[in-house]
Amino acid sequence: xxxxxxxxxxxxxxxxxxxxxxxxxxxxxxxxxxxxxxxxxxxxxxxxxxxxxxxxxxxxxxxxxxxxxxxxxxxxxxxxxxxxxxxxxxxxxxxxxxxxxxxxxxxxxxxxxxxxxxxxxxxxxxxx
Numbered sequence: 001x002x003x004x005x006x007x008x009x010x011x012x013x014x015x016x017x018x019x020x021x022x023x024x025x026x027x028x029x030x031x032x033x034x035x036x037x038x039x040x041x042x043x044x045x046x047x048x049x050x051x052x053x054x055x056x057x058x059x060x061x062x063x064x065x066x067x068x069x070x071x072x073x074x075x076x077x078x079x080x081x082x083x084x085x086x087x088x089x090x091x092x093x094x095x096x097x098x099x100x101x102x103x104x105x106x107x108x109x110x111x112x113x114x115x116x117x118x119x120x121x122x123x124x125x126x127x128x
Contacts, residue, residue, distance in 0.1 A: 001033030004103035005066060006094045007044040008110045009126075010037065013062050014045070014054060019109065022127040031105065031125060036067040038097040040090065069101055087116045098122060 012020045027035070042063060049059045071093065079089075079096035087095070091113040098106045098117070105123045108114050114124045 001031070001104045002102060003027070003031055003033050003035050004094070004098040004101070004106045005035055005037045005041070006091070006106065006108040006110060006113055007041055007048070008113075009107040010041055010045055010062065010066070011048055012109070014049070014058055015052060019126070019128045023107070026125070026127040027107075031107070031127070033104070034067060035065055036069060036101060036103065038071055038094055039068045040071060040093055040097075041066065042068060044090070069097060071097060075100060082116065082120070084112075084116045084119065086112050088112055091116065095120065095122070 009023060012023050045059050045063065046056060049056055075093070075096050078100065079092040082092050082095060091110060095113060095116055099120060099122060103122065105125050106113070106117045107125050109126050114126065117124050
């Protein structure tokens, strides 16, 4: 199974939040498979680590378990053309990447992204 992690999910692997235990459990069990995301995830995670005063080494370690896929120029146009007036720019890039790479499910805790993914026919999960 191809599991797409957005930044809201990935950060729960770095910082203990109420959903962290359920997410890790699902990633090792019921939702096991290939973990993937956009290369955008690295930038977002490293910026979040700066804001939260987390070691960059922790980000590097966590990223080693995720297949980061490149975002060619054409993906930016696809993301911009996705339907949904509440879909924000970076979420659109995540969704376009998940769709382009045939993700089986997108794992997120962002309600804007989850709604857009569902409307585009992509199954979602938010283990809690």
